[in-house]
Amino acid sequence: MTSSKPSVHVVKALGEEPSFKVGDRVRISARYPIGHYRVPTYMRGKCGAVEFVIEPTAVNNEEEAFGRNAGKKGYYYRVGVPLAELWPGYTGPPQDRLIIEIFEGWLERT
Amino acid sequence: MTTDTHHHDHDHDHDHQHGPNPHHQDPKNVDTPPPGYYEIMEIAVRELLIEKKLIGPGEIRRQIEVLDSRTPALGAKVVARAWVDPEFKARLLANGRLACEREFGISFYDDTQLIVLENTDKIHNVVVCTLCSCYPRPVLGLPPDWYKAKPYRARVVKEPRAVLSEFGTEIPAEVEIRVNDSTAMLRYLVLPKRPVGTEDFSEEQLASLVTRDTMIGVVNVSLANKNTP
Numbered sequence: 584m585t586s587s588k589p590s591v592h593v594v595k596a597l598g599e600e601p602s603f604k605v606g607d608r609v610r611i612s613a614r615y616p617i618g619h620y621r622v623p624t625y626m627r628g629k630c631g632a633v634e635f636v637i638e639p640t641a642v643n644n645e646e647e648a649f650g651r652n653a654g655k656k657g658y659y660y661r662v663g664v665p666l667a668e669l670w671p672g673y674t675g676p677p678q679d680r681l682i683i684e685i686f687e688g689w690l691e692r693t
Numbered sequence: 694m695t696t697d698t699h700h701h702d703h704d705h706d707h708d709h710q711h712g713p714n715p716h717h718q719d720p721k722n723v724d725t726p727p728p729g730y731y732e733i734m735e736i737a738v739r740e741l742l743i744e745k746k747l748i749g750p751g752e753i754r755r756q757i758e759v760l761d762s763r764t765p766a767l768g769a770k771v772v773a774r775a776w777v778d779p780e781f782k783a784r785l786l787a788n789g790r791l792a793c794e795r796e797f798g799i800s801f802y803d804d805t806q807l808i809v810l811e812n813t814d815k816i817h818n819v820v821v822c823t824l825c826s827c828y829p830r831p832v833l834g835l836p837p838d839w840y841k842a843k844p845y846r847a848r849v850v851k852e853p854r855a856v857l858s859e860f861g862t863e864i865p866a867e868v869e870i871r872v873n874d875s876t877a878m879l880r881y882l883v884l885p886k887r888p889v890g891t892e893d894f895s896e897e898q899l900a901s902l903v904t905r906d907t908m909i910g911v912v913n914v915s916l917a918n919k920n921t922p
Contacts, residue, residue, distance in 0.1 A: 621876045621877050622876065623823045623824055623874065623876065625850070626874075635808075637879065641806075641878045644877050659878065659879065661808075666851075666853070666870075666872070669850075670851055673851075673852075674852075675866075675870065676866050676867070676870075678869040679869060679870040679871075679872075680870070680872070681850055681871075681872045681873075683873075683874040683876060684874075684875070684876055684877050685877075686877065
């Protein structure tokens, strides 16, 4: 194994690379689908920052709940939101935060 | 369940064994309340799956054995190792699942990833699953009832300091609280702070201090937890 990467031009397929990187501002969609979902209601429509990109990609567990998981994988992200932004009237210190993992399909760029 | 009480109103071959089954109510035990709706549903689905040969009764027994073998003692060993071995700690923080699997043989049979959250003098992590009861079962076993109950799930994301205080845990105002809501395929294990005064402790002695609740993040490790030999 060589230490330097050979210079080749490769076009990655859609979904192979994460759409968001650490530090990106994101909004969690405010959607209300019927059925099984894994984004708690209290987080929908909330804005935060990507703190961690989960590697490797994994199945969308909302789809998996319906048995639709063959070959469909995507990125999960840990998104952080200050508790003071999440809850008006939060009495704790401003640095307190909530971090939650969200599937890519629920995130919008802000 | 015995054959005389076993009622089937669906049509199928009746070739499965009716041996002792730990999941079934004993009809002779009059003190046992009748099964509830969900228990009957579970029995019905399980019996159907077995009779359709989609699973075997041995598979359920085996899975119960898997779960029974997972207890907070496993997590405590992982934590104690991380306290005494900085290189292991680095590997654990980089990839919790891989470190547990390769170095302890703790398999992740549920195909979840493990993120280990280190508590420091500046950051205090606490774990919750607001939607249900996601929990690092491979390393901690079954979650406690309060972890699955709505008051904890609803409150710890909204007023974590008040909830921690009810566990007897006061976090200084300058420390950042991180509430980690586990919703999908990630599981979280808190790596608690090693208490002062344990510099001479062996890895085994250290592990004896680490309780389940310290790895959920609702309490800190305390020397008061030490088992007397």
